[in-house]
Each structure stands twice: as structure tokens, then as C-alpha cells.
Amino acid sequence: MRYGDNQPFEHLKLPITWGVMILVAAICVVGALMFLGDRRGGLDAASYGNRAGFDRAAAKSNNLLSTPAHFVSDRTNGIEDYFFAVSENRVLKQKIVELEKYRDAYRQAKELNRRYEVLLNLRTEPEVESITARSVSVSRGPFNNNRLIDAGTSKGLAFGNPVINEHGLVGRVVGVSPDVSRVLMVTDVVSRVPVMVARTDARAMMVGDGGGFPRLEFVRGGPDVLKKGDQILTSGDGGIFPRGLPVGEARRGVDGVWRVDLYTNRGPIDLVKVLKFKDFTQLPRAEEVLRTPLVTDLLPAPPAPSAASHSPSASSASASSGAASSSAAPASSSSTSPSSAVPRPRPAAMSQPVAPRPQPATEAPASASPASVSGG
Amino acid sequence: MLAPQRRPRSSSTRSMTPSASRRARLYKALFENRTPRRGSGGIVGPQDWLFYPALMAILATVVLATDLPLSFGLDLPEPVWPVALAFAWPLIRPSFIAPLLLGVMGLFLDYFWGAPLGFYVISLMAVHAATLLIRSYIVGQDTWVVIGAYSLAVLLFFTLGVVLTTLDSGVVPRLISVFEQMFATWCLVVFVLILLDRFLNSDVRFN
Numbered sequence: 193m194r195y196g197d198n199q200p201f202e203h204l205k206l207p208i209t210w211g212v213m214i215l216v217a218a219i220c221v222v223g224a225l226m227f228l229g230d231r232r233g234g235l236d237a238a239s240y241g242n243r244a245g246f247d248r249a250a251a252k253s254n255n256l257l258s259t260p261a262h263f264v265s266d267r268t269n270g271i272e273d274y275f276f277a278v279s280e281n282r283v284l285k286q287k288i289v290e291l292e293k294y295r296d297a298y299r300q301a302k303e304l305n306r307r308y309e310v311l312l313n314l315r316t317e318p319e320v321e322s323i324t325a326r327s328v329s330v331s332r333g334p335f336n337n338n339r340l341i342d343a344g345t346s347k348g349l350a351f352g353n354p355v356i357n358e359h360g361l362v363g364r365v366v367g368v369s370p371d372v373s374r375v376l377m378v379t380d381v382v383s384r385v386p387v388m389v390a391r392t393d394a395r396a397m398m399v400g401d402g403g404g405f406p407r408l409e410f411v412r413g414g415p416d417v418l419k420k421g422d423q424i425l426t427s428g429d430g431g432i433f434p435r436g437l438p439v440g441e442a443r444r445g446v447d448g449v450w451r452v453d454l455y456t457n458r459g460p461i462d463l464v465k466v467l468k469f470k471d472f473t474q475l476p477r478a479e480e481v482l483r484t485p486l487v488t489d490l491l492p493a494p495p496a497p498s499a500a501s502h503s504p505s506a507s508s509a510s511a512s513s514g515a516a517s518s519s520a521a522p523a524s525s526s527s528t529s530p531s532s533a534v535p536r537p538r539p540a541a542m543s544q545p546v547a548p549r550p551q552p553a554t555e556a557p558a559s560a561s562p563a564s565v566s567g568g
Numbered sequence: 569m570l571a572p573q574r575r576p577r578s579s580s581t582r583s584m585t586p587s588a589s590r591r592a593r594l595y596k597a598l599f600e601n602r603t604p605r606r607g608s609g610g611i612v613g614p615q616d617w618l619f620y621p622a623l624m625a626i627l628a629t630v631v632l633a634t635d636l637p638l639s640f641g642l643d644l645p646e647p648v649w650p651v652a653l654a655f656a657w658p659l660i661r662p663s664f665i666a667p668l669l670l671g672v673m674g675l676f677l678d679y680f681w682g683a684p685l686g687f688y689v690i691s692l693m694a695v696h697a698a699t700l701l702i703r704s705y706i707v708g709q710d711t712w713v714v715i716g717a718y719s720l721a722v723l724l725f726f727t728l729g730v731v732l733t734t735l736d737s738g739v740v741p742r743l744i745s746v747f748e749q750m751f752a753t754w755c756l757v758v759f760v761l762i763l764l765d766r767f768l769n770s771d772v773r774f775n
Contacts, residue, residue, distance in 0.1 A: 212662045212700060219671045220693045227686030227732070246679045250630070257634040330635045331681040332646050334745035335733050338682040339635070367682075374682060381737040402733075403742030460637030 244369035251340045251372040254329035262326075262462075320434060320469045323347050325373070327461055334402035337377040338366070341464060346370045352432060354467045360438040360455030361385070361426060362464055375464070378439070378454070379406055387439055387452075388427035392417040395427055398439065398452055405443065405451040418442050424452050434469050614665055617767040618657070622669050625649035626676060633680070647752035648725070649759075650677065654692045655721045656763040658700040659707055659714075670696055684736055691728045695721045707768070711761065718757050726750045 273280070308314075325343035343349055345368050353365040355375045363383065367374035378385055383400035387408070394417035397410045411418055422442040428435030440452040632644050650673040657666040674689035681688075699706075699721060706717050726746055734740050 208662045208664075209700065209703075212658075212664060212667060213697065215664060216667045216693050216697045216700070219667055220690060220697075223671070223674065223686035223689030223693060225686070227684055227690060227736075230684040230686065230736075243679055243682075250680055253630055254634050257631060258636060261634070261636050327635045329633050330643075331633060332643055333648075333681065333749050334741040335687070335729055336681045336683045376682075381733055381739045381741055399739060401739055401742045403745045405742075462635070462637070 243367055243374070244372075247340055247367060247372045247374055248369045251328050251342060254340065255342060258328055320467045321348075322465045322467045323349070324463060324465050326463055327375075328372075330461075335381065337380040337383075337400065337402060338363070339375045339377065339461070341373050341375055341466070342371065343466060344369045344371045344373050348468060349373050349466055350468070354426075354433050354437065354469055355464050356437060356467065357456060357461055357464045359458050360440060361433070362456055362461055364432065365466065373466070379404060385433065385439070386427045386429040387424050389418055389442070390423040390425050391419070392422075394418065395429065396424075396450075398424070404457050405445065405453060408442065408450040408452060411450065418450055420444060434467065612767060614663070617660055617763070618663065618665055618669055621653055621656075621763060622650075622673060625653055626673065629677070629680065645752040646749060647756055648677070648688075648749070649756065650674065650688070650692055651695060651722060651725050651753050652718075652756040652759045652763075654695040654725075655699050655718050656760045658696060658703050659764060660767045662700060662703070667693065667696055687729070687732055687736075690732065691725050694728050695725050698724060714761070714764065715757055718760055719754060722750055722754050725753070 323343060325341040325347075327339045328342050329340040331338050339362075341355070349365055349368050351365060351368060355362040355364055361378060363375045363377040363380070365373045366376040376383055377400070378398065379400045379402065381400055381402050383398075383406070385398040385406075386395065387398045388395050392413060394411060394413040396408045396412065396418075398406045399409050400406045408418070408424075420442060424439045424442055426433040426435060426437040426439060438455055440454040440457075443451050443453045445451045626649075628649050632646055634644065636644055638644065650670060653666075653673070654670055657663065657670075670692045671689050674687075674692045675685070677683065677688040678685050699717070702717070706714060726749070730741055730743075730746060
């Protein structure tokens, strides 16, 4: 029987190529609507919220594949460690002798720093709890750089948690499920990390572009604020990342653009540590934060300007005061920035809810009193 | 092993015993580089040239996404396997199932690689549509023509990817990384030629 015999539509010939083209156009329209409706660029929790189930399934399959490879790799490393144990032990003993000097200096500097903090009643960031996870799946393409790690909300992870490894900053959590989380790498094209140069304290924005060397944009300061080999740290601006996480070193690319040679390029990203750092809401209570004195209130007053340059020096003093206050208390910078343009009013009383004004050290909150006693 | 002079012919296969017929089919499958027929009617169905290659592409994508660091700081390659199918399927035969499957695979890539939804759907559909338009000019041409057309298809895919990424994020992706993944995807031309050889060139009943 030939095709079409005794069929109800035997004389109806569908132009299959045009039919397929219409179907392709329809799917393109659907895809374009999905693309336009996706809120991935905003990087909020809802943009990845509908992918949690898929990530769980994908991570399980990749975990099945990576577990035997890691097992073999661990055994191979164990054999290698066995044969090189003697020479490695000798090197480690030398390193211990060298590092003991740095340990003693670190302890002294830490104690001195603690006393300064108590004397100035400075607000420091609290200790951040962290958990360890293993990377099970990775997307390395130029359009997407992210990973799946085998830890999720069951271990207390949340959207926005920073992710580091033994070398430096890896990225941050952008999608969570009970067992699996998706980590957006700092090399992804939608990644923006506020950073600073450790040598000059200059601020910049590290922008991922799908490669292993993110760009440094919006570098503030003169032409000498950045040199090859400068260490790049997270600045903590914006509250997404804590301040001071190591990121990499500055390099100038062949195109003349400053880039960051990431510390995480020095080795494979296998085990990672997720910091349970959310944002500035994790800091101490708002009342306590607002009672923290500004550094400019504690430092001695600057010398009186001459009469000829009275108004420009006053404006520069107020500008430096604002800059110092923003660096000393970044959490309250948003609330105090409008008042930095005008003379800051003196507070009337502590119980007044409006006009947040830092108190002097003698009126420190109760939580800091024992420390000040011990420090004094 | 069967001797060459005992090579069975299709006209005499009907008079063979079942075991001899089975041996003859096995011989053809092994030594004549032909596909063993599946199904009762011996017709190449959609599962042969659509579903199994799609499944294989998804499996290959999942396997290559495993976090396995290699020696010398290298990583596993990450080619976009569905691009090969988006190019090969319209050449084999225009089909209503193929774009639907490609749409599903594009969504899979969007979810699996964390891309914005619709990103890979649009890119794969563009390759599929372009190949469908020039299908009649490519089918039957020399292998080098097919390879050249596939290279253009890969270039179209990644150009569209760069444009969509720039529109979405405001950042132009690093072109060195784009060329790396483009090269890995271009190497799948072997996969394309195998598909065309199995389902287009060696199966006259298909056309």
C-alpha cells in the first residue's frame, strides 16, 4: 500500500519546509520572550529560584561521575605523599621555623589592634561562620561561568553568600536548594565585585567577561594608584562581600586594560568554603551601630585655617570628614551621606530616634564597656 | 569469518535459512559500513536520527561538565553539542520534531549552564533555520562544502551568543574564550559527518 492510499487527507500535501520554518519562527518567538523576561542580570533570589529542582538533579548525576575520579585522584595523591614524605617533612620543618617569627609578630599586632579598637570604640565586623562544600559541576564557557556545589539550605546557605577557596575569592551563591547551590563565579559576564587596591586603598569595580582575568573598571584615583602586581582585595562596598577577601593581583592586558590575575587560577577549584555572610543587616543592632563614634570626632581638631583661604579649606575639611566617616562606618554611610554635605548637628540625647549622631567614647554602649575597661 | 566469495546478496537472502540470513545481516552491518535496520519494517524512524543523537548530546554535555581538573592546569572541553544536531538535522530531512527537540535541548542548556532562559533556544533555532534555508544547496555536495557550511553555522551561533550576552549583561565576552569554545564545537564536525553518512548518504529510502 502506498503512502496516502485510503487516507482522509491523501490529496492534502503539506509544504513541510515552510511548515518547519513556521514552527522554528514560533519557537524563536517563545525563546525571545523568555529571554526578555529573564531577570538574570538583576541577580536577585527570584531569578534563580525556579531552577532549584533542575540543579538538584544535575548535581546528583555529576556527583556520580566525579566521585570515582576524585577517589582515584585521592589514592594517587596518597601514594605520591608516601614516596615524598621525607623530603617534604624537611621542607616543612624549615617553614615552621620561619613562620614562627611571623606568628609572634601577628599576635602582637593583633593585640595592639584590639586595644586601638577598644580605645577608639570602633565597630568591627563580626566573625563569619563558614561551611565547606565540594564543586561537582562546572560551566566554563564564555557566556556562563558558574558551578554547582553539594551544600544548600539544609546547611544554612542563603542567596548571596560569598564563596572562597584556599587561594581567594571564587564567587557567590546565586541559587539554593536543600542539597545543592549554584555559585556565580567572579569571571561570569554578569559578575560585579567591588574591590580595592591593598597598597593605595583605591577603589574599583571588577567586571567578569567570561575569561580567567576579569577587568578592573572605574578605578578611582590618579594614574599611579595601580601597579603591576598590586594585591586586589574585596572592598566591602555595597555589603555583598566582606571587606578584605583576597582576589588576585593587578595585571595590564595586551589591550591596555587593567585586569586581575585571580588567585583561584593557581589551582583547581575543588573544595570551597561558603561564608554565611549576608549583608550589612548581619552587623550588630542598628542602635548600637548608630551610636558608634566617627573617627573625625575622636581625632584632634585640625589647625585653624588662615583667613585668606577660609572657605576652600572649610569645604575640603568637610569633604575629608565625609570620606573618613564613610570609611570608618560604611554601614551607616547611606544614612549619613545626606547630612555630610551640611554641618552635622550635635545630638540632643541618646534616646532620640532621629538625627543619628555618634556618641563619644565615654558614652560607649554597654557591650563595649568591659573591653574598654580591660583595654584602659 | 565469512569469506568474501560467500558474501550474501540481497536477492538471495529470501531463500536462506534464518541463521544464514542473520549471519548475512551481521556481515553487512560489520563489513559494509551499513546501519543495522531497526524495527519491523526496516525503516529509519525518528528515534534513530533524532532521539538517540539528542540523548547522546545531552549525556556528553553532562559528562564534560563534570568538575575534573586535568594535568597542566587544563580543563575538560565544553563544546556545544546541540549545534552539530541543529546543523545536521535539517540536512538529513526537514522535520517537525527536530525544532521541538532543539528547543528542549536549548532549554536544557539554559538551565544546566545557568544561562538566561531562551539564550540557547534562540541561538540553536537560528542555526537550524539558516541550515534549513540553504539545505538544497548543501545536500549532495562535497564533504569540504559541508565542512565549510558547518563552520559558518558555528560562527553564526557564537556571533549570536556574543550579541545576546552583550545585550543581556552589557559586557562583551572575552573573545579568546569565545574562540576556545568555538573551536571545541567546530571539532564536532566529525559527529556531523557521521550523522550525514549514516542517515543521508547511505540510506536512499530516506529521501
